[in-house]
Amino acid sequence: MTVRHVRACASKVPRDAAVGNTCKVPLGAIVSPFLSNKKTPMPMMPWQGKRLGSGVRCVRCRAMASRYCHVAEDRVTWRCALCGQQNKVKEADASRLLLMQTNHDNGDDEENHGSVSVMEWVSDASVSVKVRRTLVLLIDVTLDADHFEMLRVGLLDFLGKVLGNKDGPSRLAMASFGSVATLYHLGEEEGGEEATTSSVVEGDAFPVSLQGCIGGEEGQRGLAVATLEANLQRYFLEVNRTEGGGVSSGERERVLRRVERTLRAISPFSSRRNTPNHERPRCLVGSLSLVSKAIKMCEWSLDDGQQGGLGGSNQNLTSIMVVGGGNCTKGPGSIPSEDHPKFIHLEREALSFIEELAEFLTERSVVVDIFGAGHVSLDVPCLYPLTQNTGGCLMMYETFGKDLFAALESAYNRFIGTSAVMDFHLSADHFNVDQIVGPIKPVSAKNRRRAIAEGNGGSSGGGGSLLSDNAVELTSVEYDHGITLSLSMRADIPGDSTFFQVEVWYASLDGCWRHRVITSRISVTSSGREFILSVDPLAVGVTLAKKAMVDIRKAKYSRKVVDGVKKDLADRIYDIARNFSPKVRGDSGGIVARFFSKPTCLLKEELAILAEFVYHLGRTVAFTENAHRDEKTCFVAHFLRCGVESCARMVWPRCLTLGPQGPVALPAADIALQMEQHFLMDCGLDCFVWVKSNSAVGSTAVGDRERSILAKYNEYMWHFMLRGRFPAPEMHLCMEGTGNARYLQSRLIPTRQDTPEEQADQVRGLGSLEPGLRNAHITSLVSSFHCTDEPSFREWCRQTSLSCGSQALGIL
Ligand SMILES: [Zn+2]
Structure with missing residues (x-):
């Protein structure tokens, strides 16, 4: 399959701006800048000493030269594809220009999707970058003993796996939240069993009472911060990595032993008072705030030299992974019950605390991932700024089981780099950028300054910043990122084509700066039919x-x-x-x-x-x-x-059944419920395995048969469908007649209301049967379905005054 870095809404645009802006087809594209094409690797362009890549730029619009630029035969000038400027070819640029013209990614399918050129510069050893990964685990200590035990086992297993990775953490810290926020002495020098264990008892383990840390007396707060500073080295455990990035088995054991001792010393929530789960004191946000203070101090004491910023030689990638069983109920960021006399005031205060904390973390490229399990609400909308603004993810699971810890691992491994800056260039005067949606944040002042310095000193001539007004920073760097760009037309387009270019710089985890330039040519058409066909x-x-x-x-x-x-x-x-x-x-x-x-x-x-x-x-x-x-x-x-x-x-749910001949795709319609004994529906974040009840036994209890079917689908998905997919979906078993089945039924198209003829149109495979036989077959298939108020796709079309004719339901 072709890797597509740019998916334009239409591969052609209307010539007439009035048509473009009123035809209701959105103009724009979804850019996936970090995809890699393993089959046809991208050509690597030589990096020439400069920190931010060394392509040739147009003096007028600052776009990079690409294969769409025209170099005059005498090689004295080259014409910019985006703005038409005739640029002088400098002696130093001539060979590079030729390389950029001939070198391009051939992986794109020009015929169907327009033409795209992808180039990448990778820094050599002289411009290397060190990406230091820090992992902070933030755990809930209000869990019941059995859940806490599952958490302990799962966390150690997870840590064992990520420590062995090449990109594993080089610094580790652990904190917890309950009625107080606690940062543990992981980094403490080992001094016998007893000393290590005692380091986590209260008094020695820096249990910051929240009143002392935030909003309390000035003196208390000062004391808390002073304690934190004095003990900084004890909180962060340095992992000794070998030259190649791995860890020795001895080192791995040492780290795991310390974490395990700390986890064992934590006593699970005492349920003597029988406090229900949703009322237990959890200072989740306060604990995050404590961790963020420690991280801030690390910037001063543990790192030296140039760090952060575009082109910097040291980059930090810090992940805070929160694993908890409920929402924040205590300390800053907690929202009181709605009957509290000062509810509005306190709610506003909590939300602004969260916003400020999120801003602080976002500035420092600290990613917060929150994983919830159990049946207590996490109050996700309240925590949204903490994850979304920092580039983190929010996931909820039924229990502290295998799925949750697999998600933890894939969340840790999803990063391929850090510190990405992205910029967009558009053909002069043709388009405006209206909106950019995605994991983005504004460009920091530091990066703006750097871009100006680089632009002025660049070899490409012309002064000014490297970055345009459209530039953004990305909150994280992951393969699957899609940044959506919405455009509007400024004027009619005179020529036959128009261009847009995406540039992205990032520090990849393998220690290089990468500068990727994706240029897309879009044809211009006066024909409405041609335009709609290109959608x-x-x-x-x-x-x-x-x-x-x-x-x-x-x-x-x-x-x-x-x-x-x-x-x-x-x-x-x-x-x-x-x-x-x-x-x-x-x-x-x-x-x-x-x-x-x-x-x-x-x-x-x-x-x-x-x-x-x-x-x-x-x-x-x-x-x-x-x-x-x-x-x-x-x-x-x-x-x-x-x-x-x-x-x-x-x-769009996708259904498939595993038959003796392998997987067979099914329509995502309720008719599939009766056609197959079992099938799987993939909804992205969840996968549902449907099993028809065994009518001979007449039982809805989960037995060996159901478990083996679930295992079969599970194995199939992990082997063939889920590689590199983040987040990995949670698998659910839905047996006919059980409560779980409603999740699956609510996503399938209800076709019961449709006539047999319409059903035959919609479901391929039924259409080939002889009409009488087919109708009888369909009637028996749908006879057991409940009536629903939800419209089928056909009915929805009719409500919208659309007629879908004899179109079959698509199987994506
Ligand atoms: Zn130009």
């Missing part, structure tokens, strides 16, 4: 969905706003279909009907996928009524950071 329905769907999710999250998922957004999306599909369809069927009703109802519009094949995507979007947890705010926020948080493929998977 990428998934890219359009994902772009619309990301915008919609930003809106509904801001409105706190209010029913009114969600309904409005859903209606707007449906209207938009109608408008797009209508704009590009010459055949609009007039309504046969009277004058009144003609005035008040829209004429039915035939949905063309190229737009059917888009319509079905939007239909599924309305049925995801973000848009439905019966999901918890935590679930909605987690879903939206993942969706906004992912590339097209992952987003499509989260919206």
Whole structure:
């Protein structure tokens, strides 16, 4: 499969700006800058001494030269593809220019997706960078003894795995939250069993009472900070790594032993008073604040030389991983109960504390990942700034089991670098950048200064900053990132093509600076048909969905706003279909009907996928009524950071059954429930395995048969589908007749209401049967389904005045 760094909403744009801005097809693209193409590796361009790469730039628009630029035959000038400027070819540039022209990634499919050129410069040994990874584990000590034991075993297993990695942490710390925030003496020199154990008892282990740390007396706070500073070396355990980045088995044992002793010395929550889980004191945010103070101090004492910033030679990548069983109930960042007399004041204070803390962490590239388990709400919307703004993730699991710790591991391994800065160049005067959605933050003052210095001293001539006004920093660097760029047209485009270019610099974990330049050529067309044929329905769907999710999250998922957004999306599909369809069927009703109802519009094949995507979007947890705010926020948080493929998977469920001949794709419609004995539905963050109840036994208890089916799908997914996928989905068994089955049923298209003819159209495989036989077969298939208020895809189209003709339901 072709690796696509840029998925444009349409590979062609209309010549006429008025058409472009009113046709309802969003203009823009989703950029996945960090994808790598293993089959056709990207050409590596030689880095020439400069810290920020050494391409040739246009003096006018500062875009990089690419294979689309034209070099005059006499090699005296070259014409910039983006702005048309004739640049002088400097002697030093001539050979590089030639290289940039001929060297390009051939992996893209020009015919169908437009033309894209990808180049990458990789720094050599003279410009190396050291990325130091610090891992801070933040654990909940209010768990019951059995859960805490699962947490202890799981954490040690996780640590054992990541320590062995090449990119494992070189510094480790551990803190906990309960009624107090505690930072443990992991880094303490080993002095016999007793001394180490005693280092975690209260009094010695720096139990900062929150009143002392924040908001308390000035003197107490000073004391807390002084204690922290004096003991800094004891809190951070240095992991001795070998030259190649690994750790010896002895070192691994030493680290694990210390962590294990500390974990064993923590006494689980005393449930003598029978405090219910949601009332237990958890100072989650206060504990994060304590850790952030320690991290800040490390910047001064543990690192020297130039660090941070674009082109710096030392970079820190710090992850704080929070594993907890409930929301923050104590200390700063906790929200009181709604009947509290000062609720509004206290809520505002808590939220602004969280915002400030998030800002502090974001500035220092500290990523906060929060993992929740158990049945207590995490109050995810409240914690959202801490994870989303820092580039972290929020995940919830049923229990402290295998899935959670596998997620911890894949979360740790998802990074491929740090300190990324991204910039966009657009063909002069053709487009405006309206909105950028993704894991981004503003460019820091430090990086702006650096870009100006580099731009002025650069070999490419011309002064000014390397970065344009469109530049952003990324909160984290991961393969699956998708940054969505929304554009609007400024004027008609005179030529046959227009260009846009994405530049990204980042420090990769292997110790190089990388500068990747992705240039995309977009053809210009005057023909509406050509334009609509070039539309990428998934890219359009994902772009619309990301915008919609930003809106509904801001409105706190209010029913009114969600309904409005859903209606707007449906209207938009109608408008797009209508704009590009010459055949609009007039309504046969009277004058009144003609005035008040829209004429039915035939949905063309190229737009059917888009319509079905939007239909599924309305049925995801973000848009439905019966999901918890935590679930909605987690879903939206993942969706906004992912590339097209992952987003499509989260919206459009994919079903498959494992038959004797291997996997067979099924339509994501309820008819699949009756067609197969068992199948799997992949919804991105969750996978559901459906097993028909064994009617001979008549039992809904999970037995050996069900367990072995689940294991079979589990194995298949881990072997073939989940490699490199982050986050790995949680697997659920849904047996016919059990409560779990409703999760699966709520995502399948209810087709019960449709006629057998319509069903045969929708489900490939049934269409080939002889009509009489087919109808009888379908009637028996759907006879057991419950009636539902939810419209089927056909009905939804009818409500939107669209007719999908005999289009089959797509199988993505
Ligand atoms: Zn230019």
